[in-house]
Amino acid sequence: MSKPLSDHDRKKQISVRGLAGVENVAELKVAFNRHLHFTLVKDRNVATKRDYYFALANTVRDHLVGRWIRTQQHYYEKDPKRVYYISLEFYMGRTLQNTMVNLALENACDEAIYQLGLDMEELEDMEEDAGLGNGGLGRLAACFLDSMASLGLAAYGYGIRYEFGIFNQKIVNGWQVEEADDWLRYGNPWEKSRPEYMRPVKFYGRTEHTPDGVKWVDTQVVLALPYDTPIPGYRNNIVNTMRLWSAKAPCDFNLKDFNVGGYIQAVLDRNLCENISRVLYPNDNFFEGKELRLKQEYFVVAATLQDIVRRFKASKFGSREIVRTDFAQLPNKVAIQLNDTHPAMAIPELMRVLVDEEKLDWDKAWDVCVRTCAYTNHTVLPEALERWPLDLFHHLLPRHLEIIFEINRRFLQYVASKFPGDNDRLRRMSLIEEGGCKKVNMAHLCIVGSHAVNGVARIHSEILIATLFKDFYELDPHKFQNKTNGITPRRWLVMCNPGLAEVIADKIGEDFVRDLDQLKKLLKFIDDDAFIRDIAKVKQENKLKFAVHLEEHYKVKINPQSMFDFQVKRIHEYKRQLLNCLHMITYYNRIKKEPNKHWTPRTIMVGGKAAPGYHTAKMIIRLITAIGEVVNHDPVIGDRLKVIFLENYRVTLAEKAIPSADLSEQISTAGTEASGTGNMKFMLNGALTIGTMDGANVEMAEEAGEKNLFIFGMRVEDVDAMDAGKGYHASEYYNRIPELKQAMDQIAGGFFSPKQPDLFKELVDLLMHHDRFKVFADYEAYIKCQDKVNELYKKPKEWTKMVIHNIAGCGKFSSDRTIAQYAREIWGMEPSLEKIPAPDEQLK
Numbered sequence: 001m002s003k004p005l006s007d008h009d010r011k012k013q014i015s016v017r018g019l020a021g022v023e024n025v026a027e028l029k030v031a032f033n034r035h036l037h038f039t040l041v042k043d044r045n046v047a048t049k050r051d052y053y054f055a056l057a058n059t060v061r062d063h064l065v066g067r068w069i070r071t072q073q074h075y076y077e078k079d080p081k082r083v084y085y086i087s088l089e090f091y092m093g094r095t096l097q098n099t100m101v102n103l104a105l106e107n108a109c110d111e112a113i114y115q116l117g118l119d120m121e122e123l124e125d126m127e128e129d130a131g132l133g134n135g136g137l138g139r140l141a142a143c144f145l146d147s148m149a150s151l152g153l154a155a156y157g158y159g160i161r162y163e164f165g166i167f168n169q170k171i172v173n174g175w176q177v178e179e180a181d182d183w184l185r186y187g188n189p190w191e192k193s194r195p196e197y198m199r200p201v202k203f204y205g206r207t208e209h210t211p212d213g214v215k216w217v218d219t220q221v222v223l224a225l226p227y228d229t230p231i232p233g234y235r236n237n238i239v240n241t242m243r244l245w246s247a248k249a250p251c252d253f254n255l256k257d258f259n260v261g262g263y264i265q266a267v268l269d270r271n272l273c274e275n276i277s278r279v280l281y282p283n284d285n286f287f288e289g290k291e292l293r294l295k296q297e298y299f300v301v302a303a304t305l306q307d308i309v310r311r312f313k314a315s316k317f318g319s320r321e322i323v324r325t326d327f328a329q330l331p332n333k334v335a336i337q338l339n340d341t342h343p344a345m346a347i348p349e350l351m352r353v354l355v356d357e358e359k360l361d362w363d364k365a366w367d368v369c370v371r372t373c374a375y376t377n378h379t380v381l382p383e384a385l386e387r388w389p390l391d392l393f394h395h396l397l398p399r400h401l402e403i404i405f406e407i408n409r410r411f412l413q414y415v416a417s418k419f420p421g422d423n424d425r426l427r428r429m430s431l432i433e434e435g436g437c438k439k440v441n442m443a444h445l446c447i448v449g450s451h452a453v454n455g456v457a458r459i460h461s462e463i464l465i466a467t468l469f470k471d472f473y474e475l476d477p478h479k480f481q482n483k484t485n486g487i488t489p490r491r492w493l494v495m496c497n498p499g500l501a502e503v504i505a506d507k508i509g510e511d512f513v514r515d516l517d518q519l520k521k522l523l524k525f526i527d528d529d530a531f532i533r534d535i536a537k538v539k540q541e542n543k544l545k546f547a548v549h550l551e552e553h554y555k556v557k558i559n560p561q562s563m564f565d566f567q568v569k570r571i572h573e574y575k576r577q578l579l580n581c582l583h584m585i586t587y588y589n590r591i592k593k594e595p596n597k598h599w600t601p602r603t604i605m606v607g608g609k610a611a612p613g614y615h616t617a618k619m620i621i622r623l624i625t626a627i628g629e630v631v632n633h634d635p636v637i638g639d640r641l642k643v644i645f646l647e648n649y650r651v652t653l654a655e656k657a658i659p660s661a662d663l664s665e666q667i668s669t670a671g672t673e674a675s676g677t678g679n680m681k682f683m684l685n686g687a688l689t690i691g692t693m694d695g696a697n698v699e700m701a702e703e704a705g706e707k708n709l710f711i712f713g714m715r716v717e718d719v720d721a722m723d724a725g726k727g728y729h730a731s732e733y734y735n736r737i738p739e740l741k742q743a744m745d746q747i748a749g750g751f752f753s754p755k756q757p758d759l760f761k762e763l764v765d766l767l768m769h770h771d772r773f774k775v776f777a778d779y780e781a782y783i784k785c786q787d788k789v790n791e792l793y794k795k796p797k798e799w800t801k802m803v804i805h806n807i808a809g810c811g812k813f814s815s816d817r818t819i820a821q822y823a824r825e826i827w828g829m830e831p832s833l834e835k836i837p838a839p840d841e842q843l844k
Contacts, residue, residue, distance in 0.1 A: 019107060028105075028112040031059040050186060052118055053096075053126035057189040060099050060109065064230045066839030068239035074836055075154045081332065082154045083827050084308055086346060087141040087339035088300065089280070090159050090242060091133025091166075093491075093651025095190045095229075097124055098146075101495045102232040128183040129652050131165030132244075134284040134609075135570045136485075136677050137378050139651065140456075140815075141339055143677070146488040147819040149233035149240040150514070151831035158304040160296060161191075161227050161244035164279040169609050169648040174625035178282075178612050191227040191244075198248070199224045201302040203295065207399050214356050216399040222273045223248040224303035234490055234514060236835045245303045247276035283611045284570040285384040294388060294396055301345040305353060308334055327360055331371035335827035338375045338450070341386045341442035347373055347449035348400040348407070356399070362406070374826045375446035375453050376483070379674050380460070380468050381574065386442040387433060393440055404440060408432055411448050418475060429471050447472045447479070452826045454481040457675035457696040459716065483822055484699055485675040486815035489516050492681045496655040499538040500686060504807075507531060514833060517811035526804055535807075536800045539662070539686055546660035554647065556632075559639040562601035563793050566657060566682070567665035568649050571610040571617040574672040578767065579775050580606060580665055581623055583786055584643050585743040588631050591640055599640050600790035607646030607653065619763050621645065626752040626759070654678075659685045662799075663789060666691035667782065669773040671716040680813040686803045688792075690785055692778070696813070704809030708802050712785035713778035722777070730768050733776035740779050744768075 035058040036042055042051050075082070100106040113120045133139060141157065148155035167178040205219035224245040231240040249270035255263070276299050281288060312333055313324050324333075336346055347369060354365035379385075393401045408431040419425050431448065433439045447453050447469060455461030461482035465473040473480050494501045494513055504512060507525055512518040525531040540560070547560045567580050584604055591599050606624050610617030628643040646653065664682030666673075666689055673695035683689060683700055690710040691697040701709045714722070722728055734741050748764045750757025767775055792799050811817070823829040 019104075021108065024105075024108040025111045025115065028059060028108055029116060031062055032056060032112065032116065035059055049122060050126050053123045054187075054189055056109065056113065056123055057096055057127070060096060060103070060105060061189060061230075063103055063105060064099065064232060064239055067232070067237050068230045068241075070237070070839050071239045071836065072241070079333075080154045081335060081827070081829050082156065082311070083148070083335040083337060083823075083829065084156050084158055084304065085141065085144060085148070085337045085339065086158045086300065086304055086343040087138070088159060088296065088342040089133035089138030089339075090130070090141045090145070090157060090244070091135070091138030091651060092130040092142045092229075092242075093655070094124070094127045094129055096127050097495055098491055099230075099232055101490055102146075102150075102234050104235050128186070128188075129165075129650050130188075131181050131183060131650060132159065132162050132280060134166055134280070134282060136284075136675070137340060140485055140677060143486065143488040143491070143815040144819055145231045145240065145242055146234075146490060147486070147815040149231045149238050150236065150488075150490070151816060151819055151823070152233065152236060152238055152834065152836075153240075153819070153823060153829055153831060155240050157231065157240075157242035158300060158307075159242070159244050160277050160280075160300050161246040162277060162280040163246075166280055166609065166650070167282055167612070171621075171625060171645060171647045174622050174629070176610055176618050176621050191229050194226045194228055194243075197226050197307070199226075199245075199303045199306045200250070201299050203298070203396055205398065207402060213359065214399065214402070216352075216356070220273070221250050222276060222299065223250055224299060226303070226307075236833070237838045238836060243304075243307070245277065245300055247274045247299060249273050282609070283613075285379050285381055285572060285574075286611060286614070287384055287386050288613075289386075289388060289392070291392060291396065294392065297342055298345045298349070298397060298400075301343050301349050305346060305349050308336070309353060327354060327358055327368055328364065330368050332828075334372055335829070336373045337822070337826070338373060338446060340376060340378045341446050344375075344386070344442040344446050344449075345397075345400065347445055348397075348403040351403050351407070352399055355403075366407075366410075369449060370451050373446075373450045375450040377443065377446075377453065377455055377460075377464060377469075377674075380463055381672065387439040388442065390432070390438040390440065401440075404431060404445065407445070407448060415475060425471055429475075443468075444472075451479065452481055453479050454483045454826070455674065456483060456485045457699060458482050458484060459671075459693075459698050460674040460695060463671060463716070481825060483818055483826075484696060484812070485677050485680070486813050486818035487677050487680045487684070488815050489513055489684065491655070492658070493684055497538075497542065497659040497685050499541055500535070500659065503531075503534045503538055506534075514816070516814035516816065519808050519811050522804055522808040526801055526808075532797060532800045532804070535686060535804060536796060539660075539800075539803075542659040543662075546656060549656055550644070554644075556642075556644055558603045558642055558644070559601055562603045562639065562642070563662045563789075564660055565602050565604045565663040565665065566607075566661045566687070567667070568605070568607040568646065568654065568657060569676075569678055571608045571614075571620050573616060573620075573766075573771075574668055574773050576667050576669060576773055576775055576778075577606060577608075577620050577624065578763070579667050579778060579782055580604070581620075581627060582740065582743050582775070582779055583783060584624075584627050584631065584641075585746060586739050586783055587641055587786070588627075588634075588637065589739065589742060589746075591637055592634075595636050600793050601640045602790075603642045603644065605644045605646050605657070607649030607657070609649065616763070616766065619760065623747070623752070623760055623763060630752050654681070658682055658687070661685065661687035662793070663687060664689045664691075666694070666697050667713075667778075668692060668694050669778075670694045670714050670719050672773065680810070683806050683813070684810045686807060688789070688799070688802055688806060690782075690789060699812065700806075700809070703812050704806045708805040708809070710785050710789055712781040714774070719774065722774070728771070728774045728777060730771055730776045733779060734768065737776075737780055739783070740776060 032055050036055040039058050040051050100109055110120050145157045165181045165183050168181050170177045200221045201224050202219035208215045225248045226243045229242045231242050254266035254269050276295050350369045354360045412426050431444045433441050455464045465480050508521040543560045547558050550556050624645050631643045658681050661682050664687045666679045670692050676695040692713045693715045747760050753759035820831045823831050
């Protein structure tokens with residue numbers, strides 16, 4: 001086999017990466033040296049790799065600044081409607097390479113760095129991931145920012161600048177151990193603090209009802225300090241802003257009370273209120289009702305709404321004069337999108353601002369609020385739904401609780417007028433849940449306070465209106481929509497898989513990067529032997545490269561000819577990593593039983609973090625590592641089966657792993673995964689999917705043709721029928737299916753944990769007696785489906801043709817399509833592919 005091209009050589013021949021003009025390269029080298037000298041205060045004798053990374057990052061950032069200023073100026077002059085995407089998570093990953101791609105600087109920077117005698121990949125590896133998210137929801141927000149900028153929308157991402165992002169995961173003796181992610185330790189070259197836009201945020205206190213309206217008094221003030229990060233569109237000279245708030249104590253914090261602790265203690269106590277932006281809560285699809293979390297949710301919303309109102313009122317660029325005071329116009333100039341219920345406090349806070357501060361009457365304010373806000377739901381799992389105890393709410397945000405009571409009173413009045421005498425319906429739809437401890441149901445607040453509510457895949461949106469939000473749908477069917485998730489093809493194809501991007505561009509040109517539907521054109525080449533060979537060759541090169549990465553970083557050797565089978569996502573019972581484990585064990589047992597048979601070699605890789613407090617998820621990781629310890633050291637197996645747990649799965653590891661994948665495992669119980677987006681990344685990068693009819697898998701099968709995915713298992717209807725009928729009884733499957741019984745007995749009997757035979761007894765008990773996600777019910781169909789996968793993998797040409805069908809069917813899953821639908825159908829905005837002039841061009 002020919003030696004794969006070095007990355008440097010490959011990038012030089014890739015057109016989608018921009019031209020390396022001589023002047024451009026010379027200019028970049030000068031800027032690089034200038035930053036090394038003046039910004040980092042180093043010379044080449046003492047500079048470290050990290051210094052070189054910072055010099056390069058600052059050089060690339062220089063190319064953003066003019067466009068960034070010009071874009072904001074352009075928005076002030078045109079005064080378009082603006083969209084505010086509020087999210088407690090933005091899982092951005094690294095910024096350097098993505099910025100080079102979007103600015104068409106990649107080849108020029110490569111050449112400049114090469115001429116300076118440095119290694120681009122080594123420098124890129126110095127950058128810390130911005131890990132300000134847990135998984136799908138946070139990464140979706142990041143893809144959306146890229147698409148909003150690329151579609152020319154006047155968009156702002158608003159969130160929290162966590163000092164510590166998602167923890168770093170270490171595997172020690174097979175167990176997950178968490179380490180703090182001190183991502184800002186060396187500074188962040190991409191952010192710019194904006195102390196001049198600092199905003200006060202109030203907590204606690206009490207309300208006074210006066211003739212002049214309601215006053216919220218005796219509050220504690222925390223300052224919100226904004227940090228802005230540029231978000232470049234794809235080669236359209238637009239640079240939008242992500243603004244993240246950091247908590248800062250006011251100068252007089254605790255001093256005005258001159259408490260007994262005195263001056264020193266008062267200064268030390270500043271930490272307490274600055275803790276608001278200290279750390280990201282590491283839970284995915286799980287609600288933890290802690291006061292600090294509610295503080296974070298209100299903090300981001302209160303600071304952001306002050307910004308929104310200030311920008312709405314202001315006139316032209318750089319001016320703070322108040323010109324717009326008619327708040328009836330707010331919905332024509334502002335759209336607020338709530339990413340799940342985490343920013344739900346935007347609804348009562350907007351009402352507080354309009355009623356208490358701007359003195360609108362309630363009905364006008366409410367109309368403005370509803371027409372401005374929209375809500376995206378991300379899950380149907382009951383344990384993930386936010387329900388805040390009333391007493392906590394009253395303590396922290398007394399005025400907002402009053403406003404929520406009033407919203408609820410008027411809403412229930414309206415429901416009663418539509419459904420007279422239906423008291424049970426009133427109880428179900430109330431924003432306040434009665435019971436032992438009264439709670440505010442944040443999803444109900446979001447639905448009532450928004451003009452649009454959407455799920456994130458067709459099947460998810462259908463489940464919402466049929467179950468969780470059925471009553472609300474019956475009241476207001478026009479509110480409910482679907483917006484199937486998408487991924488940005490810039491990061492998830494051009495950037496992470498340049499080889500594949502180039503093979504595609506050779507056949508259909510480069511426009512697919514902006515218009516992913518063009519991938520359909522690849523179907524013309526489905527029987528083109530050279531094209532099939534090229535696709536297979538790129539995959540093999542990516543597998544070789546990932547194998548090298550694993551050997552360098554994890555000291556594991558894998559067989560690059562084996563099928564690379566990935567399940568990478570947060571560890572959760574509903575995602576059914578345990579079903580994958582049962583397949584690993586079953587395949588192992590089959591090879592042991594007939595070692596001389598010709599088995600399809602597999603490397604099964606599982607990656608993902610478990611929430612630190614989620615005991616079952618941590619046990620699932622321990623089981624995977626235990627299976628690996630047995631399988632990987634069994635001489636009978638050799639390199640026909642390897643089981644590897646990928647430590648510290650994160651955006652940057654995904655960018656390396658996904659291009660190398662042959663098989664993508666998307667095996668949640670039907671009706672539990674709202675959409676999934678990893679599924680789309682694998683599909684776009686030439687992996688085949690084994691999956692259930694859940695989330696976006698349903699639409700992927702529709703786009704690529706169901707025969708081009710390995711679909712198995714119960715559908716939502718089957719799950720519902722089982723629940724409605726005789727129920728799920730694990731023991732029936734255990735007793736009926738010998739291979740399942742053998743695998744479970746091995747786990748239970750200590751085959752995978754000989755030193756602690758009962759190590760996995762809780763997992764066994766879970767699977768046998770209280771498995772909400774019906775792992776055994778899909779076991780047989782899953783194993784049969786995996787057999788089909790093995791058979792096809794032995795026919796490389798047929799396999800690759802199926803891959804091409806999948807890549808060609810990916811158009812729908814661009815976040816550009818998703819965002820264009822949000823813009824037109826929810827925000828009342830029109831996306832545009834036109835370029836604005838670059839900073840060195842004259843403005844028209």
